[in-house]
Amino acid sequence: MYKHEVKMRVRYAETDQMGYVYYGNYATYFEVARVEALRSLGFRYRNLEEQGILMPVRELNTRFIQPAKYDDLLTIKVSIREMPDVKIIFDYEVYNEEGAKLSTGNTTLVFVNDKTNKLVRCPRPLAILLENYY
Amino acid sequence: MYKHEVKMRVRYAETDQMGYVYYGNYATYFEVARVEALRSLGFRYRNLEEQGILMPVRELNTRFIQPAKYDDLLTIKVSIREMPDVKIIFDYEVYNEEGAKLSTGNTTLVFVNDKTNKLVRCPRPLAILLENYY
């Protein structure tokens, strides 16, 4: 299974008046985590879009265990659950510096040809990079 | 079951370069929908916080069926699944002006005393307003 870890620091903009990271901002953290996971594999999502393949999100699930707070340096553990085919599923775990698990989540994305707007299979260049892990 | 409908227009800030509403922004739409649902019931969430009860989100699940687009006037149908006890579950359906269902989701929130940081039951004033619907 392909796994990767990303660190990111909570911005003031991301907090709310409860003093916590607003729950909607985890979707952005997950985005950064999966893009960096692909980059560390040697794959740049921006290039994929430039070649006419989009990866819209079909499903987002998040459980919030403890709040992340301003200026926390978070570690996000991201993994790709199985070899992608027409969809790709990422799992996430968010930890703070003390090692407490703050939240978990997953996102399901699909591959879409931006001309035809039709679903396509996982592009070959990405599939090749992932094959060794499954 | 208590149900309510809220309309809101997609802001430019909420779109991404795919030309869709960024997937993380649905959490904000859901927030607006549930706050307005409670307001229409005669209950103002802001007052609850002023009285020392917070309602953090414990779980968020969203399915994205079709993209919402810039300047779309969305209708969000929100309902409270069952009589709340220590938690309250909201279900959401998002429609565009043509009546297409764009996404569905749900959030589970809990009631927390902001002094003790402990879970509490659904506050009496809210429970009284909801009782007739269940």
Next chain:
Amino acid sequence: MYKHEVKMRVRYAETDQMGYVYYGNYATYFEVARVEALRSLGFRYRNLEEQGILMPVRELNTRFIQPAKYDDLLTIKVSIREMPDVKIIFDYEVYNEEGAKLSTGNTTLVFVNDKTNKLVRCPRPLAILLENYY
């Protein structure tokens, strides 16, 4: 001079841990205000983009006098300073329900042809609608 007023309610997502609206979110409030000002004039910004004219922002200035707070129902007074030519300048004033002036600002936008990426003059349909006010 063309003037318009827009009301909008502060979302929880827009607050920060200071308990105020995060300063960057005023840019979004200003966006909503100018788009609604144009709509009330009979002009839909979305149509302009569909016809290949973009309106990127070239300058943003904001002064923050008093904080806006969660659930405040804000009134934004927006005006177009002068008859637009290659640029269009919007002025904004933000008030809360008690009539306190919370902030002021202005944005300068230009008109750009999305094919050539060149500046163009204010499109005729918009100029015609505005002419009576100057």
Next chain:
Amino acid sequence: MYKHEVKMRVRYAETDQMGYVYYGNYATYFEVARVEALRSLGFRYRNLEEQGILMPVRELNTRFIQPAKYDDLLTIKVSIREMPDVKIIFDYEVYNEEGAKLSTGNTTLVFVNDKTNKLVRCPRPLAILLENYY
């Protein structure tokens, strides 16, 4: 004069349907830049808040020269214009990887006692760290 450089990568969430970074998001970039500038000086803004001093923004000015785009690795040059007294002014310049200047801006912040809500002078610990630069 105290100067610092911060790098940050544009997130998908920060783009809009024009394919550019939404203009309101520069306020967040500036926030990260000034917080990191203070951290590199040995000063953590989070600690200041914990000691009861807030730094609300009083003024924000931004000029947008060229758009930042998705996945761009930006360099933000931040400087503190003069020795702070009751206010502190940060200047910013944003560059992309090709060295093109994308935008410039400045923010004026004040120091506020969160109990009395009154303006206070720049806290001694921060003033001491900055003195050598002016």
